[in-house]
Amino acid sequence: MSNTVDLIISFPYFGVLITVAAFYLGQRAYIASNRKAYLQPVVFGMVIVISLVLLLDVPFQVYYESSYLLSAMLGPATVALAIPLFQNARRIRELILPILCTVIVGSIFTVGVAVAIVWAMGGSELTILSMPTKSITTPIAMIVTEDIGGIAALSAMCVLLTGALGAMVGIPIMNRLGIKDAGIKGFTLGLTSHALGTARALEEGEECGAFSALAMGITGVMTALVLPFVVLFFT
Template identity: 40%
Template sequence: MNSSLVTAWDAVVAHPLFLVGLTLGIYQLGLALYERTQMALLHPLIVSIVLLIGALWLLGLEYPVYRDAVFPLTMLLGPATVALAVPLYHNLRRIRQFFWPVMTTLVVGGVFVTVVTLLLAWLLGADFAMLMTLAPKSLTTPIAMMVAEQLGGVAAMAAAFVMYTAVLGALMGPWLLSVTGVTHPAARGMALGLAAHAVGTSRALEEGEEAGAFAALAMSLMGIGTALLLPVCVTLWLLL
């Protein structure tokens, strides 16, 4: 009897619907906790990661099993990113007004983020594969994984670095912007979207639709520009 119960429990735990439900339930718990406390350290993404790791460990499940089970949720990442075009459309007139500041910020900020990351990693002794894994850390996850793999990096590690960058940016970004006197919604949104991509955009949307629109713009253009130009720059660097 006990053996049958154990077998049934193992079958339930390993079922994709159970793990999808567990993921959604934990996220809702984190969201409710964040909305109640408004503490940056209790951001739903951070809470979800911690609780999910603990839950998988207690259940004795390996990450590949969980990854395959929640693949439908992973597929929704693309449409969710595309949906950020809605605040962009609503604030299109404002974006046109700041066209040149936006482009200047993207070029300077994008180059600075990438160059400083590679320089620090190189000084700390990182090999070529690790450098190429770190290079796209400020892009949204699907683009970062694709770019890292194309450049000879490790896609899975690139996703981890993207998540770390996003969480750190969402935690520290608003505070740093306030301390340095950055108050304009467009500027705050650009900074959060550029540095912390999707999570930064989510955080910017909490400050207002205009900040969210500029964050989505920065995230999108940063992803497109880096995906197109970074492989070219790396190829030229290897040829020199």
């Protein structure tokens, strides 16, 4: 059994195979459940991959190197989000001022609440410095967190948890609140739940996905540019 496991793990694209297979199973389960929020394919697949890596005792570095092909495709996939943005460019231009104001206020609020909760619970300075990037996409979050003196791994975990939670409950909550505008739904998901929220927004439609991608991009850039100076000012 051990030899079989070692053989599987040694396969160069082991990480790619289990990640794609996990997402496929998650997609099938999501469709079969009539798209239940708690069975989001990304979240479901993430749980399967983590479980397999732990069960097979695969070192993270081995998994990461064998799944690098997928990581390399994140860049082109992100750039592809420009397509729905271009298709909705007219409405975005009309709302550019409210969009920028919403990003500024929303970003400050989400970061402020997260930091305040950790501080109130007695979190260490390192933990507090790892929280402000929780609502931007993982690659940017890890770099910015390292620059301001936080823990990149902790930041990545917070990003994943934030995105997963937003993808699962964001749309149901907005539906309960009577929010019907696709642009508002998408922008809210992108602002608070970055890439995972955007993936969920794209399921709602092209306009929802476009506004989510826009919010994710602006929030990420603004946080990366401003946060290091804010932390430097207060330290």
